[in-house]
Structures are given as structure tokens and as C-alpha cells.
Amino acid sequence: MLTRREALMGTVAGAATAALLTTMPEARAAAEPPSDISKLPREHVELVAPPFVHAHDQVAIGGPKVVQFHLTVKEQPMVIDDEGTTMQAMTYNGSIPAPMMVVHEGDYVELTLTNPETNQMLHNIDVHAATGGLGGAKLMDVNPGEQATFRFKATRAGAFVYHCAPAGMIPWHVVSGMNGALLVLPRDGVKDGDGRRLKYDRVFYIGESDFYIPRDAKGKFRKYASLGDAYADTLEVMRGLIPTHVVFNGKANALTGEHALKAKVGETVLIIHSEANRDTRPHLIGGHGDYVWEQGKFANPPEKDLETWFVRGGSACAALYTFRQPGVYAYVNHNLIEAAELGATAHIMVDGEWNDDLMAQVQAPIPIPTH
Amino acid sequence: MRLMIEAALAAATALTAVLGPALQHPETRAAPALPIVVVAPGTFAFRSPGEYLKNGWPVDAPERTVTFQRGFEIMKDEVSAADYAACVADGACKASESGTASAALPVTGVSYRDAVAYAAWLSAKTGENWRLPTDEEWSFAAAERLHDDSLGLPQESGNPAARWLARYRAEAADDKRDTQPKPFGSFGTNSKGLADISGNVWEWTATCYTRAVVGNDGQVAHSTENCGVRVVAGRHRGYMSTFIRDGRSGGCAAGLAPDNLGFRLVREKLSLVGRMRLLAAEALQGWLG
Numbered sequence: 326m327l328t329r330r331e332a333l334m335g336t337v338a339g340a341a342t343a344a345l346l347t348t349m350p351e352a353r354a355a356a357e358p359p360s361d362i363s364k365l366p367r368e369h370v371e372l373v374a375p376p377f378v379h380a381h382d383q384v385a386i387g388g389p390k391v392v393q394f395h396l397t398v399k400e401q402p403m404v405i406d407d408e409g410t411t412m413q414a415m416t417y418n419g420s421i422p423a424p425m426m427v428v429h430e431g432d433y434v435e436l437t438l439t440n441p442e443t444n445q446m447l448h449n450i451d452v453h454a455a456t457g458g459l460g461g462a463k464l465m466d467v468n469p470g471e472q473a474t475f476r477f478k479a480t481r482a483g484a485f486v487y488h489c490a491p492a493g494m495i496p497w498h499v500v501s502g503m504n505g506a507l508l509v510l511p512r513d514g515v516k517d518g519d520g521r522r523l524k525y526d527r528v529f530y531i532g533e534s535d536f537y538i539p540r541d542a543k544g545k546f547r548k549y550a551s552l553g554d555a556y557a558d559t560l561e562v563m564r565g566l567i568p569t570h571v572v573f574n575g576k577a578n579a580l581t582g583e584h585a586l587k588a589k590v591g592e593t594v595l596i597i598h599s600e601a602n603r604d605t606r607p608h609l610i611g612g613h614g615d616y617v618w619e620q621g622k623f624a625n626p627p628e629k630d631l632e633t634w635f636v637r638g639g640s641a642c643a644a645l646y647t648f649r650q651p652g653v654y655a656y657v658n659h660n661l662i663e664a665a666e667l668g669a670t671a672h673i674m675v676d677g678e679w680n681d682d683l684m685a686q687v688q689a690p691i692p693i694p695t696h
Numbered sequence: 697m698r699l700m701i702e703a704a705l706a707a708a709t710a711l712t713a714v715l716g717p718a719l720q721h722p723e724t725r726a727a728p729a730l731p732i733v734v735v736a737p738g739t740f741a742f743r744s745p746g747e748y749l750k751n752g753w754p755v756d757a758p759e760r761t762v763t764f765q766r767g768f769e770i771m772k773d774e775v776s777a778a779d780y781a782a783c784v785a786d787g788a789c790k791a792s793e794s795g796t797a798s799a800a801l802p803v804t805g806v807s808y809r810d811a812v813a814y815a816a817w818l819s820a821k822t823g824e825n826w827r828l829p830t831d832e833e834w835s836f837a838a839a840e841r842l843h844d845d846s847l848g849l850p851q852e853s854g855n856p857a858a859r860w861l862a863r864y865r866a867e868a869a870d871d872k873r874d875t876q877p878k879p880f881g882s883f884g885t886n887s888k889g890l891a892d893i894s895g896n897v898w899e900w901t902a903t904c905y906t907r908a909v910v911g912n913d914g915q916v917a918h919s920t921e922n923c924g925v926r927v928v929a930g931r932h933r934g935y936m937s938t939f940i941r942d943g944r945s946g947g948c949a950a951g952l953a954p955d956n957l958g959f960r961l962v963r964e965k966l967s968l969v970g971r972m973r974l975l976a977a978e979a980l981q982g983w984l985g
């Protein structure tokens with residue numbers, strides 16, 4: 326779970342940093358003179374698996390820096406439901422979705438991609454926050470046994486999708502698990518539409534996946550020995566455009582029961598919901614979206630008080646909510662068939678005091694009174 | 697439904713008088729060699745299923761002592777996929793959702809209605825009287841495997857979410873996550889000799905869902921039964937509409953659902969009159985059919 330990082334960098338920030346900070350909001354207006362990137366501070370960030378996010382500052386401390394991330398491609402069979410259905414998956418770092426990376430607007434992201442020799446496929450990365458080079462895919466084709474690094478500047482604040490995009494088989498890699506989210510925070514933090522700062526206590530990172538698993542003649546999901554074996558049949562199911570599974574975090578029930586998300590009354594959560602391929606419509610049963618950046622980009626004012634919001638396939642959205650009532654909340658894709666039958670349901674257990682003003686049971690169910 | 701069965705039996709009883717000694721003893725027919733456990737008479741502490749309210753707040757069901765004066769016979773194992781498939785092949789049962797006909801696996805993906813249809817088929821086939829156990833019978837037979845679903849929370853905390861969260865936590869802690877039906881015996885045998893009690897198959901019972909109000913004396917003041925919903929027994933109790941075959945689809949949005957739905961049956965010991973009734977009912981069916 327996110328814990329706000331101690332302000333270790335705070336003491337380093339001098340006058341120069343202060344100057345940089347004040348100029349940053351103007352940065353997008355025109356092409357600024359290129360900074361000497363080699364002189365910028367560098368930070369290596371260890372990624373953590375979803376639904377959690379690595380520790381980060383909500384407001385940038387100091388000026389832009391070079392933030393280094395390392396992703397390793399793992400091709401591996403993964404169980405995607407409680408019935409044991411197994412998909413030949415392709416992943417960054419072994420999780421679906423891939424880990425979330427967090428930087429601030431104006432930072433430079435330096436990303437290394439390793440494709441171990443034990444893998445079978447060529448992979449790369451297309452980061453939607455990056456400018457040019459097919460989002461990086463053009464520079465980052467790595468065969469098994471290769472590794473590459475590229476750098477891009479995070480010029481726009483928002484939640485962005487990243488995914489694998491190898492020529493000729495992009496959708497297959499994406500729906501096999503190779504997608505994740507990058508969060509570019511405004512340097513001075515996330516704000517409501519009137520310029521007031523919004524803080525969060527936790528980030529929930531929900532990566533929604535649509536999977537297309539072939540079935541045998543009896544209707545049972547097929548299991549394949551390798552990626553190559555699975556390819557042709559999988560492509561056929563994909564072309565039908567009807568997923569067999571729509572799940573959060575790589576597996577039906579990945580975020581329920583013991584793995585349910587947790588929060589407390591009074592806490593504010595930032596929910597980043599990414600879907601790299603297909604539209605979805607998150608809804609928090611019994612709650613709302615206090616502030617929602619439906620398209621995920623913080624330069625736009627958030628919408629307020631939403632009941633359900635829309636995530637376009639190939640984008641990530643950001644929703645901020647403060648829990649006001651205890652209970653078990655279901656966070657669903659409000660195509661309820663996909664939520665209940667295909668898997669797109671998460672649970673959030675919220676502890677705290679009940680607010681009778683917001684809701685009260687006036688009369689518990691009893692037999693209908695007769696007169 | 698119950699009324700219709702009663703009526704049919706009454707008609708059959710009338711017939712018995714006519715047919716008299718022409719009827720053969722049912723036990724002359726071949727019955728499948730099902731392992732049966734004889735549950736000995738006894739007494740146990742039992743918490744009724746359903747929801748209980750006291751002073752407007754949900755509370756644990758009151759505990760009461762239940763005595764079985766006579767023992768009863770219950771299947772050692774859940775009904776197998778193969779046995780259920782035989783009923784399907786006879787046209788008396790709807791194919792299960794599990795899609796297997798294995799003799800080593802319990803049938804799953806069956807509704808209460810399917811279970812009742814199977815019991816009727818098996819009874820006709822064997823000349824015996826098979827039925828679903830009540831929740832009381834199941835709980836008694838479950839012995840040390842019975843999960844007490846009381847939460848023991850302070851009453852009237854004023855926080856309606858407290859019980860909800862506690863229930864969710866209790867069930868989540870018990871969530872084994874492997875929902876694939878396992879071969880018979882995988883979950884062991886309990887002290888009464890029943891196999892796989894509280895494994896990953898929840899078992900249909902005949903007991904209807906109840907909502908009751910408990911008075912200050914701890915006794916049920918009044919209750920409402922909904923027989924469109926029956927108790928499913930297992931690692932924790934569930935309440936399912938009679939037509940649900942997959943508990944995960946039939947469960948609620950913010951709770952934990954049974955992994956699989958299956959069943960085992962009780963063999964009712966029939967009095968001589970009961971046997972005659974049953975035979976006569978069959979004879980009647982034969983004439984009409």
C-alpha cells in the first residue's frame with residue numbers, strides 16, 4: 326500500500342530548485358530550452374506489483390529528475406479464474422496489469438526493458454505518455470536475450486496506458502497481459518477544478534483485462550503448451566470481439582475475499598483504472614466518484630459526483646473518492662454481466678463509524694403489516 | 697408444490713387399497729451400491745439458518761438444542777457426476793453445468809430443482825425414498841466440520857456495517873480459492889464417517905430461508921419463510937434461489953459466494969404404509985404414463 330515517502334530529498338532543494346519549480350507550469354507553452362539532462366538528479370525506482378503502487382511524493386520535491394525503471398518480460402502460464410483456466414500469458418515483471426510507474430510532469434523517464442533468453446517472443450513497449458517513436462516501440466524492440474533502454478520526457482500530467490506493440494501481433498501481446506499504467510502527476514499535485522489541491526491516502530491500481538480463451542468441442546477452456554500453440558486459436562476468439570473473461574488484476578476474484586482492498590472511513594483513495602484494449606465503465610456500489618478525470622489527464626478539470634464513469638479502451642482514468650460510510654463496497658465494471666459473470670468485480674472493505682445522517686434503516690424487513 | 701405431492705400420495709394410497717397384495721416388496725429390485733452412513737441418534741447445539749433481528753438490529757440466530765430420537769441414513773459421498781449423468785440419460789434430470797460424467801467427482805453446477813429431480817428419479821429407480829437433508833440433519837451429520845456462523849458481536853452497535861464486515865472477514869479468511877471439484881475423499885472423512893463435508897462443494901438442503909424476529913427472551917417471536925430460497929450447507933452457510941446452478945453467479949455483489957453447488961441425499965426409512973404408498977404412486981404413474 327502506498328505510504329507517502331519521507332521527504333528525503335527536501336533538504337537538497339536549494340534556490341535553483343525553487344526557480345525550476347516556478348517555471349514548470351509554463352513548461353508546456355513553448356519548447357523550452359533543452360536542459361542538460363546529464364546533470365539532473367537520477368532516481369531508480371523499484372516497482373511493486375498491482376493493486377499497489379510504489380511510494381511517491383504527491384507534490385514534486387525539487388526540480389525535474391531522471392527516473393529510472395526496469396521492466397523484465399516474463400512469458401508464463403497464468404491462472405485467470407477460480408476454475409483454473411490457464412492462459413499462456415505475456416507480462417512485464419510477471420503481473421497483469423504491469424506495475425504502475427509514477428513520475429511528475431517534467432521528469433524524464435528512463436526505461437530499461439529486458440527480454441530474457443528463456444522467452445520465445447520479441448517484445449517492446451509503447452508508452453502513451455511518450456512523444457514520438459511510436460511511444461518508444463520503435464526504439465525498444467528486444468529479442469529474447471536482449472535488453473534496451475530509452476528515455477522520454479513526461480510532458481503531460483495524467484494516467485496513461487503502456488503496452489507491448491510488436492509489429493504484426495500487437496493486440497495478441499496486449500490481451501495476453503502486456504499492459505500497464507504510468508501516472509504522471511502535476512508537479513504541484515492533483516487539483517480540483519478551482520485550483521485547490523486534492524490529497525489522497527492511498528492509490529488503488531485497477532488494471533482491467535479482456536481475455537479471449539479458446540474452448541474445446543465440449544466448451545471447456547483449452548490449455549496450450551506454449552504461446553505459439555495458443556496463437557492461432559486465440560486470434561480466432563479475439564476476432565469475435567467477445568471476451569471470455571473480463572477481470573481486474575489478471576484473474577477473476579483477484580481483488581476479493583482475502584485480497585479485497587482496504588480503506589477506512591474518512592480516507593481518500595485515488596483509483597487509477599486502466600484498460601489497454603476495450604471500453605469499460607467503473608462504478609463503486611454505494612459510493613461515487615468525488616472527482617473523476619475520466620480521460621485521466623490532470624490539465625483538464627475533474628468531473629464531480631459521478632455515479633459511473635467511462636474508460637475508453639487504450640486509456641487510464643483517475644477517480645478520487647473519500648469514504649464516508651463503512652461496509653463492503655463492490656467496485657465493478659457496470660456492464661454487470663461482465664462484472665458478475667465474466668469477473669470484473671473488486672471488493673473494498675471499509676472500516677469506520679456508520680453515519681446515520683447519510684443512511685439509516687428505518688424498519689428492518691418484517692412481514693407486511695396487516696390492519 | 698408440496699400440496700401437489702401430498703395430493704398425489706393421497707390418490708396413490710387410495711389405489712393401494714385396491715391393488716392390495718399384488719404389489720411386490722420394493723427391496724427385490726437392484727439398488728445402486730451407494731455407500732451409506734447411518735447417523736446415530738443424538739443431541740447437538742444448533743443455530744438455525746436465516747437472518748435474525750432483535751430490536752431492529754441483526755443478531756446471531758439463537759442457539760437451541762436439537763435431538764434426533766431416531767438416527768437417519770445419509771450418503772457417505774456427495775452424488776457423483778456419473779450417477780447424476782444416469783438420471784440425465786434417463787431423461788429425468790437436466791444436464792449439469794459441470795459437463796463431466798466422472799464417477800470419481802461430485803456433480804456440481806446443479807440447482808435445488810435438479811437435486812429434487814434426482815432424488816425423485818433415484819427413489820423411483822430404487823423403490824426407496826430419497827430426499828435432500830434438512831439443514832438440521834446436515835449440520836448434525838457434519839459434526840466437527842460444522843461451521844458456526846455466529847459472529848458473537850456486541851448487539852445494537854449502531855453500525856449496520858459491523859456485522860457485514862465481520863461476516864465478510866470470516867468468510868474471506870476461510871476462502872481456499874481452489875474451486876475445482878476434487879475426487880471423492882479429497883477433503884477427508886468426518887467423525888461420523890461422511891466424506892468431503894465442508895470441502896469446496898456446497899450442498900443443497902431442503903430448508904427454506906427464514907427471516908425471524910427474536911424477542912428479548914431470546915425466543916423467536918415471529919418469522920417469515922421464503923422457500924424460493926434454500927439453505928446451502930458448507931464451509932459457511934449460503935442462501936440460494938432454487939434455480940441457481942452456479943453460486944458465484946447467484947451470489948450478491950459484495951459478499952463471498954459458494955465455490956460449487958452439489959448435494960447428497962438422505963434415505964428415508966419408510967414404514968410399510970409408506971412403501972405401499974410409494975409403489976402405488978408408481979403404479980399410478982405407470983397407468984397414466
Ligand SMILES: [Cu+2]
Pocket residue numbers: 415446447448449489490491498503
Ligand atoms: Cu510483447
